[in-house]
Amino acid sequence: MNQAASTDAAAVPPPPAAPVTSRRLATRDWALIVACAVAVGALGVGWSTQQRLRVLEKELIKRQDDSQGESAQALLLAKQAQDASREAGARVALLDARVSEAALQRTQIEDLIQSLSRSRDENVVADVDAALRVALQQSTITGSTEPLLHALQQADERLQRYNQPRLERVRRALARDLDRVKAVGVSDLSTLTLKLDELVRLVDELPLLAATESRRAPAAAPRSASASEAGASAASWNDHLSAWWDAWPARAWDEVRSLVRVARVQQPEALLLAPEQMYFLRENLKLRLLNARLALLSRQYATAQSDMRDAQGALERYFDPGSRRVQVASDLLKQVAGQTKQVSLPRPDETLAALAAAAAGR
Structure with a gap:
């Protein structure tokens, strides 16, 4: 009789789970899916950031190599100028x-x-x-x-x-x-040499194109605070995730706008000058003008014309063409170059x- 009772009890099916428990499991699965999606997105953003950092690192190494090369060239030109002076x-x-x-x-x-x-x-x-x-x-x-x-x-x-x-x-x-x-x-050599001396004095006062563009760069747009306000005022985890997901593109766009500015430039390499490169650029321009002065005093008009052409190219390439001082220096250099000519006595x-x-x- 006891065995029959136990058999009847085993044959009875268990009662169904409560509806509350099934809803909890569905909510937990949904949260797990959302967390996985967020993790995948974070991995993508991290990989993109890593690639960008590698590109920036390569660019920095390239600029450092270019700076060292220009420094060596400036030292070589200084040595050549000393040799020309002794000659x-x-x-x-x-x-x-x-x-x-x-x-x-x-x-x-x-x-x-x-x-x-x-x-x-x-x-x-x-x-x-x-x-x-x-x-x-x-x-x-x-x-x-x-x-x-x-x-x-x-x-x-x-x-x-x-x-x-x-x-x-x-x-x-x-x-x-x-x-x-x-x-x-x-050619009146004394007048031409005085004009070249004036040009050498004006080099330190000429505004560079890189410095001018950096002063003209707009300020970064303020970051949106909607995501933080939504997170502070959200009442549930789902609302918080939804608000963060909606505000993420705006945050990313604000970051890009604060780091990148698009502008039309005739000489892109003129904007990539570091401060030490700006110094060596001015010194190189001075050396060109001094070499032209020595060539004029030695009546080597072809050498003087070549140095003045290089100086004119540097003025047009790296300095602000809208500046009045740059325009005056360019006109003065063109006058000297036009008056420098070989004449047979x-x-x-x-x-x-x-x-x-x-x-x-x-």
Whole structure:
């Protein structure tokens, strides 16, 4: 009888679970699914951030290598400038020696003329010829037409006071040589070097394009606080997750807007200059201008033109073209480059030939 009762009790099915327990299990599954989705999204954001950090690290390494290369180039240019300065000093010493030699030759010629017993006409012709040859040497050494022009004018005035009919041919040749020498436009090296010195002084005051764009960059937009307010005022876990999920795109967009700014730039590499690169850029521009100045003093006009073209390119590439100072410096550099030109000095061959004919008695 007891066995029958137990069998009847085992055959009776258990009562069904309460509805409250099933609802709890459904809520727990839904929360688990949402947590998994959030974890997957977090992993995606983390992977994207890691990739971005790797790209930034590569860019920083590249910029560091470029900075070191430009630093080495600046040091090399400084060494070249020192070598050019020493070479220019040696050339100036050689020019002084030649001028002294020319002065000694002129003194010897004058002593020789005074020691010889010649007629008055022969002395005048010899003096004019010697003065013109010495002036021609001085013009060749200094690269200026002033000594030759002054000697021709003095010779013309002397022959005019002498008033000898047989020397009229020499006077006509002198007039033609004077016109030819006056027509030659020779660069005024002193004025050009002063302009280059002024440009070197202005380099530190010129605004760079990178510094100007950084000052013009807009401030980052304030971050949205809707997610925090929703989280503070939410009453349930589901509402909190929904509010956070809705506010996440706005937060991401605010972060991107605060880090990235899109603008149209003609020279993109001009905006990537670091502060130390800006310093070396200015020093490099100064070295270019100083090299052009030394080349002008040495009358190496091709080298001076090349250095000034490089300086003009640097002004147009890295400095703010809208700045008044940059425009003034660019115009001044263009003026110097336009006035720097190689001019062959004329020779008073016609006057020398006329003097030789007059000394020969023809």
